[in-house]
Amino acid sequence: MIVRYNLPAVTATMLNDYVNQCKNLSLIMDKYPTQTVITETKNKGPWLQGLTQGNHIDLALTRAAYSRWYAMMSAMKATLFNASVDWRMVVGLGGETVLETDLTLHHLYGIPYIPGSALKGLTRAYVTGELEGYKSEKLDNDNEEVKRIFGSQERAGTVIFFDAMPVDGRATFALDIMNSHYPKYYGEKALPTNDQDPNPVTFLTVTNTTFMFALASRNPQDQQHLEDVEQAQEWLKTALEKYGVGGKTSAGYGYFKEIHDGQESASVAQSSQATSTPTSSPAQLAPGERIRPNIPKFRERQEITGSVVAPTDELRQRISSDAKAFLRYQSFSTKDVLIVVNAEEAQNWKPGETRICLFIREEVQNGCTVLVCQPRPSKKKKG
Numbered sequence: 001m002i003v004r005y006n007l008p009a010v011t012a013t014m015l016n017d018y019v020n021q022c023k024n025l026s027l028i029m030d031k032y033p034t035q036t037v038i039t040e041t042k043n044k045g046p047w048l049q050g051l052t053q054g055n056h057i058d059l060a061l062t063r064a065a066y067s068r069w070y071a072m073m074s075a076m077k078a079t080l081f082n083a084s085v086d087w088r089m090v091v092g093l094g095g096e097t098v099l100e101t102d103l104t105l106h107h108l109y110g111i112p113y114i115p116g117s118a119l120k121g122l123t124r125a126y127v128t129g130e131l132e133g134y135k136s137e138k139l140d141n142d143n144e145e146v147k148r149i150f151g152s153q154e155r156a157g158t159v160i161f162f163d164a165m166p167v168d169g170r171a172t173f174a175l176d177i178m179n180s181h182y183p184k185y186y187g188e189k190a191l192p193t194n195d196q197d198p199n200p201v202t203f204l205t206v207t208n209t210t211f212m213f214a215l216a217s218r219n220p221q222d223q224q225h226l227e228d229v230e231q232a233q234e235w236l237k238t239a240l241e242k243y244g245v246g247g248k249t250s251a252g253y254g255y256f257k258e259i260h261d262g263q264e265s266a267s268v269a270q271s272s273q274a275t276s277t278p279t280s281s282p283a284q285l286a287p288g289e290r291i292r293p294n295i296p297k298f299r300e301r302q303e304i305t306g307s308v309v310a311p312t313d314e315l316r317q318r319i320s321s322d323a324k325a326f327l328r329y330q331s332f333s334t335k336d337v338l339i340v341v342n343a344e345e346a347q348n349w350k351p352g353e354t355r356i357c358l359f360i361r362e363e364v365q366n367g368c369t370v371l372v373c374q375p376r377p378s379k380k381k382k383g
Contacts, residue, residue: 004035023058025051026105029204030097038098045175045202052173052204062109062169069165070212078216079229082167083240083256087296088174088205090254091118093247101203112171112206114245116161119213119236123161124150126239149228158225159232162214172208177201177330178248181307181354194352205253250303252296295329295337295369298359304329304373306339310351318366325349327357329371339371346375 003019005012015032022028028051037047073080091114095102106113127146128136136142139152151157182192183199190196215233217225237259239245244254298304306327309315315326319338325346327339341349341357349355357373364370 005032006035006038007032020055022056023061023110024108025056025110026107027110028056029099029103029105030107033099044099045177045200048202048204049175052175057110057171059169062111062166064169065106065109065111066165066167066169066212073162073212073214073216076216077220078162078214079233080212080214081233081237081259081261082210082212083237083259084210085207086255086257088176088207088253089209089244089246090176090203090205090248091115091246093203099203100201103204103206109169111166111169112173112209113166114164114211116163118245119164120150120157120161122239122243122245123232123236126243127235130242149232156218158218158222158228160216160218161232161236162216164211164213167210167212170209171206174205174207176203176205178203179330194350210258211256251305252298252302255296295332298362298371300359300361302359303356303376304339304359304371305354305356308349308351308353308355309334318368319370320365321370321372325355327355335368337369337371339373341373341375343375 003016005015007015019028019032022032034047037044070080089112090103091112092102092104095104104112104115124146127134128142134143134146136146142150142152147157149157149159178201180186180199180201182196184190184196185192213236215229215236217229219225240256240259243249244256246254248254306329309326309328311323311326315334315338316323319326319340321340322342323340324343325341326334327341328334329337329339339357341355346355356376358376360372360374362369362371
């Protein structure tokens, strides 16, 4: 099958012959998307799905690259710790690309990484936004300790934030989707009516991946600098758990869990190899058992957006609750994930409407993950 590209004929011919052998995912996404993917947005999903299978990552190369990076960090006496993506992560989603969405990948190795600048900004945002005694809205208003650690216009900070790399050079990708139900409302400032065609946008995310983080002192001979590194590390760990990194953190993306110090890198690498290799065999399931969907771990009263579905008899028989409304969560099947709202006011919600609810608890009923929610209070001012 001849695939068309917006490239000179000779280059396009070479791509058809060799693109499947390319071991750099970043190169394919940035330089060689097909003509159909560029011109027909709805056909982007199958192309991206094909990129998630691991055929475009050179594991020997990425593993060697990680080993060199780890050796360099150790030689610099950097403070190391690792953490696993809690659900999914997408860094660089808003990057300028012909694909509409983007994902930050190493331009040489094609694996995801988290820029040190993003980690530094995340840490400072957490410190100045949450911690008493450190809060400030402008760089000029930072207290002396924050200025010393993170730097200012006058001097560099005492702590260096390095790019975070996937342990052992291994990463797993997952196809995701965001769906604009009212494209004319966002693009043409028309009313958000339910007769508008949804405009699904597919994009790649990182999942089931452990990253190694590294911080170092700008002057290892200075005891104050070393203490600053330890302080920054604790702040960064908390920020990764509470704030998340990358895009769509309000929807559960970018949060981290299972944070350990860098001395456990060997065991983590083995675990990563066992869990994140795309070609690994799925676990054996008992008869009738379903694979649990990979959804975020929601916090109480976190906002969840869903699309109202008709309350069929099949749904009511399968879900043992006095539900007034059922909603589909993202692109998951209602057999796998279902949002349930019991409040009386939800009984008038119409199928197809998009509603924002507040998470209460999670249950598993007949193999379905049920997200029990309540309607979000109206933000309209009274009187």
